[in-house]
Every structure is written in C-alpha cells, then in structure tokens.
Amino acid sequence: MESRIELIRGDITKLEFDAIVNAANKSLLGGGGVDGAIHRAAGHQLLEECRTLNGCETGEAKITMGYQLPARHVIHTVGPVWRGGNNREDELLASCYTSSLEVAVNNQCKTIAFPNISTGIYGFPKERAAMIAINTTKEFLAKSKTIIKVIFVCFDEENYNLYKNRLNEVGKA
Numbered sequence: 001m002e003s004r005i006e007l008i009r010g011d012i013t014k015l016e017f018d019a020i021v022n023a024a025n026k027s028l029l030g031g032g033g034v035d036g037a038i039h040r041a042a043g044h045q046l047l048e049e050c051r052t053l054n055g056c057e058t059g060e061a062k063i064t065m066g067y068q069l070p071a072r073h074v075i076h077t078v079g080p081v082w083r084g085g086n087n088r089e090d091e092l093l094a095s096c097y098t099s100s101l102e103v104a105v106n107n108q109c110k111t112i113a114f115p116n117i118s119t120g121i122y123g124f125p126k127e128r129a130a131m132i133a134i135n136t137t138k139e140f141l142a143k144s145k146t147i148i149k150v151i152f153v154c155f156d157e158e159n160y161n162l163y164k165n166r167l168n169e170v171g172k173a
C-alpha cells in the first residue's frame, strides 16, 4: 500500500488540504510563528470564529473554517511549553497529534497537514518532538482508515532532516 505519511519543507499556509493544523496558544486568539502566518493568510474571519471557541487546553484541539486559506479547515491545537521534560511535555505533545487527528476524523477531513508543534517559540527539543509526532501519527493511522494523507510540513531545514531520518528508520504508515 502507498504510504499515508509524507514530508515536505515549506509553508503550511499554502497547502490545499482538508485541514491544516495550527500550533496555537491557549487563547486561540493568534500569536507569532505559524499561528501568526495562518491568521494573516486566513483573514480576520478566522479570528472572529476563534473568539467564539473560549480557548483550548494544552494537548487538546478545536476546528474552524479556513476562510481565505486554500485549506478547508484549521485545526487549532495547543502544544506544551518545554519546561525541562518533567512536566508531562511528551504526553501533552502526543495528545496534540492524537486530538487533532480525532477532530479531523470527526469532521470528515481526510487529508491533514501538521507543522512541528511546540518546536519554535515553545522550545520543545526538535528530535524528541519529531519522534513523538511520527510515532503517535503512525499509531493513530494503524487504527484508523479514515485519514488518507498526513503531511508533516517542516519550515526549517533542521526539522526537515530530523523527520526525513526518522521516517527512513521507522518506515511510513
């Protein structure tokens, strides 16, 4: 069977997928990094819809429309801030991937793109985050046939190389 996991280097706001995932903060009212890029590209209606959601807990996910984005939906998830590794960071990051995939399935999204959640402003070690992202996604796909494509979108070369190596090691789903 052809792989359902793909890797690209680029800008997630350009992708025409059923859903792109936003690495948001608990307010869901915008910020820097990929969150800022998504809000800029989607337009002010995204912020208006986000205001109705009453925020989001770390490790959870909520969906909106994509507005002016080529993607139909945005799934907003809140990654953990890295605080040394003993504050459930691994578990919470894994939960971002699982929750986002569950939200996708519940909203008939079959193609979904992820950024490298928590590895920018939130400071999560990149290699550790890549392993969690890939392992969690593979586990989910093994149990769910609904999702036909998951794409990891790496903005920086370091993340891209880490993902490439890891995917070569473990094989794709």
Ligand code: AR6
Residues within 6 Å of the ligand: 010, 011, 012, 013, 023, 024, 025, 030, 031, 032, 033, 034, 035, 036, 037, 079, 115, 116, 117, 118, 119, 120, 121, 122, 123, 124, 153, 154, 155, 156, 159
């Ligand atoms: N497309 C894909 N990936 C991107 C893009 C883009 N256009 N822009 C940045 N990245 P970050 P976090 C990558 O900091 O660590 C915001 O202020 C970036 O290179 O966006 O989860 C929120 O509001 C990095 O690898 O998110 C929160 O307050 C990855 O996206 C906070 O930042 C994640 O970096 C969340 O921090």
